[in-house]
Amino acid sequence: MENIVLKVENLEASIDNKSIIKKFNLEVKENEIHVIMGPNGSGKSTFSKILAGHPSYSVENGNILFLNKNLLEMLPEERSHEGLFLAFQYPIEIGGVTNYDFLRLAFNEKQKYLKNPEVTPLEFMTLTQSVLKELKMNPEFLNRDLNQGFSGGEKKRNEILQMLLLQPKLVILDELDSGLDIDAIKVICENIIKNLPLNSSLIIITHYPRILNYLKPDYIHVMIDGKIVKTGNLEIIDILESEGYEKFI
């Protein structure tokens, strides 16, 4: 019996009284990879922010169950602790805060929430060193300010590093390919697939099918104007490549 990780029912949401998500439904089971595709402005990135609890969006209607808990009642940080991880399209930069301090704070907050003992700076160093090795990342990475001056590829790798440390149950990749060249996309995708935590699920949000050469999805959803209009598999890509989103409007 496969476990349901995420169940979205009739979700309606808006920003500044403008409706963005309309009657949206989605079910994601353990170990599944879902892709949500759609043209710019279709609401796919909004959907990912709503899952993570961005304060600018209001949910007007519908339910979201995450591992059988009511996601909409949780604070953003609780959603994170429960295992929801959003890899940002544009990870933000914070000056004066080292990557290491940030990672340790995030890690320890989760341990606190799970009532596990917090790790000391030294223990955490050992832990991150092994993860960095896995990702073939330079340890010097830890001493730099959070994402500041990082290249597009470095920022995305830093997101994967965080994913590895936090061991989420559901990973949402928002427009992973933004700011990356083709070679980097390949490397990052391989890294993600290789390092995806055990029994976790993946939602990939993209408007560009290229990424699907590297991540093999179980389902592809086409999202237009705030709702999913078509669900299928790789055959959808063929339609998109020959006819574009027009076909689904």
Add this chain to the structure above:
Amino acid sequence: MNDTKQQQNLEIRQVISQPYKYGFQTEIESETFGAGINEEIVRKISNKKNEPEFLLDFRLKAYKKWKTLRFPNWANLEVNPIDYNSITYYSVPKQKKKVNSLDEIDPEILRTFEKLGISLNEQKQLANVAVDAVFDSVSIATTYKEKLAKFGVIFCSISDAIQSYPKLVEKFLGSVVSSGDNFYASLNSAVFSDGSFCYIPQNTICPLELSTYFRINDKDAGQFERTLIIAEKNSSVNYLEGCTAPQFSENQLHAAIVELITFDNANIKYSTVQNWYSGNEVGIGGIYNFVTKRGLCIGKNSNISWTQVETGSSITWKYPSCILLGENSYGEFYSVALTNNFQQADTGTKMIHLGKKTKSKIISKGISCGNSKNSYRGLVKISSNAAYSRNFSQCDSFLIGATSTASTYPYLEIASSTAIVEHEAKISKISEEQLFYLMQRGISIEQSISLLISGFCKDVFTMLPMEFAAEADKLLSLKLEGTVG
């Protein structure tokens, strides 16, 4: 507006309005002269302290000058008129004349300092910091005096110095900030009651960090203290200053003077964490902090470095400055000023380049939230004699919420064609996206904001001595855990 956001803003406001934890008053009998200022009071203060002739003259001259001066109104501050005749200029805890050991100090006062985290008890003193504890108008105790004396370092209250080292005091007092320098400097020069004195002899690196802890306790008393630090050739010292006051609904006046002097190759590093009571959330009460701090780099290759973390006071008017006279001397100013509720701060520095190849560096970080006003005001002056001098200034402001203001007033007076002057200024807001990112990684909103703030202040905090940096970081988080606009 949506609910989540409103909820978040509400939460932030609650967190920001943390109660002031040093707001208690110590019940103690004090001896005062009663309110008011006139020549008679000035003479009485001098007489009470059994001062030499030169000091009485100094005070009287200052008082006469003060009568001719007017309150400086050029700052970006709204100050309620101050009735100088309602202030008590001399208030000391009642006790037998002079105390020779801690046992003779009123235990209430010792307890007060204990409560503030300053232990005067020899066993519990900070291992590497000597403390001069000033309570209202008088220095209560100075720790590690004897140990320092072995190195030739003099560290005592300025009242003691006037008695024991009158020549040194006469030579240097008022040599950097003259008795007629400005309205508050003149007032202080006329009525100052105590403060710290520190003398580092030649070729001496002060073996301990020195510090003064100022406590205002009396409701009606003003605190007018003076600090004088002299670093002779090839010497160096680290100096720390901390301040707190009880919570009253009236405003108290604090008008201090700090004078620093460095000779050839000497350096003084002066750090302040100012946490005077700042008034309540609607702006009632709090300290009026009008302070003149100035250093004179008289010797070649000498260095004066000011670091300040200003979180308290209802009004702060303060410009720790450096006069760079000695060739190749170096002045530094690092500042974090945080204002909340109805606090107003007009603070910055003056770097006066007079000698050749002098350098200065200014890093100022202003954080404003609530309805507060936070201004940086700084002068960089490079005179025609100061060939090949340079300055770098960086003034960053951080706004939290939509009702606070941040202003930057840089003044540049450059009279030398070989000068290099750089100025950078930046105003930023905590962005919702930054907070969202951190929260998505499981960090609560309070922690996210304090992380952002400490990142913003990092350049300045790294200049503070270790114990102070941790304290400053904590203080800022406490004062403003959480905020978005």
